Amino acid sequence: MSQSAVLAELVDVELEVHRPVYTRILHPLTLRVGRSTSLAVVGPSGAGKTTLAAILGALQPPSGGTYHFAGANIADLSRKESARFRNLNIGFVFQNANLIDERSAWRNVAIALTDPTLERRAVEQRCREALADVGLQAIADREAALLSGGERQRVAIARAMVKNPLMVIADEPTGALDQTTGRDVLALLYGVTARGATLVIVSHDPYAASLAASSVSLVDGRIAE
């Protein structure tokens, strides 16, 4: 993979925690993730998949190693800088969609548009377009609590994509869905690469992983050969 094609590069990245007891969650690992492609992170429970996704998404700083994203060092960012980095570059799709139940679908999408200078109308317009991209334009005003599991996950995808991030990180995005709905959601998720984003998908589901351009398997915090 040429250097220009690399979006994220982790070199000897590791994660240790000292409380409540010393635990090494990730052993030093090196990983390159390309631009506009997809990477599946697979492995058994407790292997460190979600931790790796959290480091890639700058939710968790590594305790060792270097992490470069689009050429910039991410590992040493302050909490404020990390927030800004996530705001500009990363979209997240979580297993349970993580919607605010009392708000409408489009207002849930609007949570991702944190730029305070954006006008309300522009925000709403962009959110409705993002929902249209996932086929939910008709229920943009419906309260999230009234949406089905599949619809909620599609709203989450719209929320992840509304700011046109360089990377979308999906952590077990189909874990709570039935097979048919899950496959619809996966189709949408993998579609983000066509719009220039890189998809990192963490999943137990072999089918979900099989759709990825590449995959990495973790076992006990190490990349399995």
Place this chain on the structure above:
Amino acid sequence: MANATADAYLSMTSRPVRTVAMIAGILLAVASTSAAVLIADTQQAQIDLRFDAQRSGHVMIQARAPQPQGFTPEAVRQIEGLSVASEAGELSIWRESVPVASSPFTSAQSVPLVVASASGLEASGTSPVAGARLDTIDLMPAPNAVVWIGATLARRLGIRDRLQSVWIHGRSFTVAGWLQNDSGFEYINNSVVMSSATGRQHYGNGDLVRLLVKVRPGSASAVGEFAMSTLDPTGQQMLADVTPPDGEVLRANVAADVRRVGIGLGMFVGLVGMVAVANTLSMAVQQRTRELGLRSAMGFSRARIGSLILLESAMAGLVAALMGAALAHLGAYLWSASQGWEIIINPLLAPTVVAAGTFFSVLGGIVPAYRAASVSPLTAMRS
């Protein structure tokens, strides 16, 4: 800011029960403070109205028609003869302001010119500090040019010796002595005082011609009525009872005490309200950990998440304070109307309590805001 406000507004309106719980404390605090102060002010005005006459130790009768001869000595003696009255005599403010100087060449001071009898001065509690006795004021043959001056004025003019002269309107008067009053007629300390004959001789009719009667507390109203009918049975002199409210300092202190009780009560309830805001917001932060973690994961900075909670507490405080102030004014108005009182409203009260209510609400939101800002973005991934 508009987006943040809209965000906070949405958070509040989407969880109305929690919002009501949050604003209840501040609303109660503002309402109770405002109502207590409003009712205290109104009630104090009523107390003043009803008790002024009864509380006074003096009766003051003022003639609205010119009095070239003064009050009839016979009538004054009849008033003095009442068992509840003691001294009675003239204590008129002949001119509100006359120029007085210690020499023709020094600058003059503008002071009141008082015309009084010895009994009038005694009734007011005025005593001589130096010079001639008070009763000599009634013995001054007309024409004369003799005056007494208040002790403060004597100091201001630099007069230290009796029989020194002062110049009033450029005319020389001999100072017979100086006077001191600490009994509610302190304006005498800074006045020129002369006899009735002297005043009428040099200045004609007086501006505020008054008879002062010292009475037993509680009898002022009755003595006032008797005095007016005795002094002017035909009503030609157009007399009016202008009895001054006695103990003005005491009255002001009582009013301030009543207000302080109201404000103290309100502050106590305000403290409870602030704790309620802090408690409700803390619970809300606990319940919203997932949402706050999500916001953090989406790129909200800690400051912005904390600001969101503070903005919510400020908005809740503002709404609660506005509602509380309106409720208090309405309640106080209805209460006053039911009592037949005219409500007294201090125009500064409403803006003050609204500002204070908002401030205390924000104060109560600080700790929850800090806790909210500390929610890790990883919460979103783990929840």
